[in-house]
Amino acid sequence: MLLFRSERHVARWCEQWQRPRGGTLDLAQAWELARAWYGSRLDPGFRPFTREEAQALFARVGLTGPFWKLGD
Secondary structure, three states: OOOOOOHHHHHHHHHHHOOOOOOOOOHHHHHHHHHHHHOOOOOOOOOOOOHHHHHHHHHHOOOOOHHHOOOO
């Protein structure tokens, strides 16, 4: 994960390193995703998310579009 100051900074970094732009999320989205993803990992009944559950979680925190689409 790389942290950037702004969308402009992301664009500049991609251009400088000749890398395609991937998915981006802001700190609030990262926090919500982390809370949901790791929040129950230590519970005795923990089970990993299914692909459908993970995709729904991404959508719930606003991570949509081709980059965030999980494979079949």
